[in-house]
Amino acid sequence: MRRVEAEPDPIVTSDLTVEYPAHGASSAFVAVRGFTLTLARGEVLGLLGESGSGKSTLARVLSGADAGSGHGDVRAQITGGQASVQGYSLRRISRRKLARLTFGVGMLSQDAATTLPASLTVADIVAEPVLERDRRYDRAALETAVATMVDAVRLPLSLLGKYPYELSSGQRQRVALARALVFGPALLIADEPTAGVDALVRDDIIDLIGELQRERAFSAVLISNDLAVLKRVADRIGVMHEGVLVGLGSIDEVFDNPWHPYVAELAAALALGTGDEEPETLDPSAEA
Numbered sequence: 001m002r003r004v005e006a007e008p009d010p011i012v013t014s015d016l017t018v019e020y021p022a023h024g025a026s027s028a029f030v031a032v033r034g035f036t037l038t039l040a041r042g043e044v045l046g047l048l049g050e051s052g053s054g055k056s057t058l059a060r061v062l063s064g065a066d067a068g069s070g071h072g073d074v075r076a077q078i079t080g081g082q083a084s085v086q087g088y089s090l091r092r093i094s095r096r097k098l099a100r101l102t103f104g105v106g107m108l109s110q111d112a113a114t115t116l117p118a119s120l121t122v123a124d125i126v127a128e129p130v131l132e133r134d135r136r137y138d139r140a141a142l143e144t145a146v147a148t149m150v151d152a153v154r155l156p157l158s159l160l161g162k163y164p165y166e167l168s169s170g171q172r173q174r175v176a177l178a179r180a181l182v183f184g185p186a187l188l189i190a191d192e193p194t195a196g197v198d199a200l201v202r203d204d205i206i207d208l209i210g211e212l213q214r215e216r217a218f219s220a221v222l223i224s225n226d227l228a229v230l231k232r233v234a235d236r237i238g239v240m241h242e243g244v245l246v247g248l249g250s251i252d253e254v255f256d257n258p259w260h261p262y263v264a265e266l267a268a269a270l271a272l273g274t275g276d277e278e279p280e281t282l283d284p285s286a287e288a
Contacts, residue, residue, distance in 0.1 A: 008087035010187045010219040011039035011062060017080030018054070018061055031057040031076060032243045039187075039219055044210075046230030047223045049240030055223045056110060058240075059191045061090065062221070063107040064098055086186060103133055106185035106218075110192045112176035116164040123160040126150060126178045133183065149178040152215075153208060170201035174208070181212065188213070188220040194229055206232050227251070227270070239263050 018032040032054040039045055049055050057076050062085055083090045088101040109115075116125055126146045130137050147157055153174040164172055173193070180188060193209060194202045206222075210233040213220055224230055230237055230251075237254055239247035239262070246260035258264040 007041065008084070009038050009040060010043075011037065011083075011085055011221070013037050013062075013081065013083040015081035016078065016083050018057055018076050019079050020076055030079075030243060032061075034081070035245050036081075037238065037245065037248070039221065042217055042219055044213060044220045044222065044233050044235050046234030046237040047221060047240060048225065048227060048230060048237055050225070052242075053240035054243040055240050056191055059107070059109075059189050059221070059223055063105050063189045064090070064093075064101045065107055065109075099133070103183065104186045106180035106183075106188045108176055108180045108188065108190040108193055110195055110223075112180070113169060113172040113196055116172055116175060118164055121161050121163060122150065122155075122167075122175050123147075125164075125175060126182050129179055130183050145182060146178075149182045150175075152181075152212060153178045169197050170205065173197050173205055177205075177209065177212075181216070181218075184216070186218055188218055189223075190220065191223045192225070193222060194224065194226065202229070203232065209233060239266070 014036050016032060016035040017030065018035075019028055019030040020026075022028045035054075035058065037045075047055050047058070061076055061078065062083065064085065078091050086101055086104045088097050093101070117128075120128070123143075123146050126149055127142050130142055130145070147160065150157060150160060155171060155174050155178070159167065159171065159175075164175070167175065173196075177190075177193070180190075188209075190209065194205050197205055206229050209220070209222070212218075213233070220233075222230065222234060227237075234251075236249055237247070237251055238245055239254060239260075241260065241262040247254040247258065247263040254263060255267040255270060258267050
């Protein structure tokens, strides 16, 4: 009988350490240390933590974006432990394997909605990731895929010819989401998916991500400083503090029995909320 190999877990890390090397007058900086996690197929993990806790660095490294590029010419490097995404080891990954990896990972960066190319229409923006991977992709099929994805994020097809400046913040975020999912990735990594979005449509955006995840059965890592956002869609949450994963499990498991002082402080702050009040959010500023 032919042996059928099981598909790999979307993300597996073991004692992962990531640092930014010395650059100019700046000394080396360890952004993530000892990070161990397995993301199951179809699971949604919420990653919570204050500014500078290493969340965005993890997002960039695990997405394979520019092979883990940092700010400017400084590149985040894996200096310890192991990490694999979609079965591809990230340490010293070849360009060919990196291309294969990124075809299976959709990345919604923290500033995605505010950095949409101003000179491109919605249709061109959503199509861009496919053409970046395959310039010879059938154009008629691509037009259909783009229209299908724009419709999937609950935008009218009349917006296909519009430019970013003609859209609301919520519409721009939906376009960014369509762009991240148009090639049907098995994994979505979304860094602050509701950042810069009007509070009135915040829940609509996060609920849309949840609906798409269930419909398309992809796995996801959602980074947010807002626990109320993660409560709506996450199966588990991880809490980051100073580059270390200090809590992992369901929301109740993490906050009902915290073992780390930082998580205990968060649990105490959340316990102060009463009635239907939303829990406090952490510092929403972007991390270095």
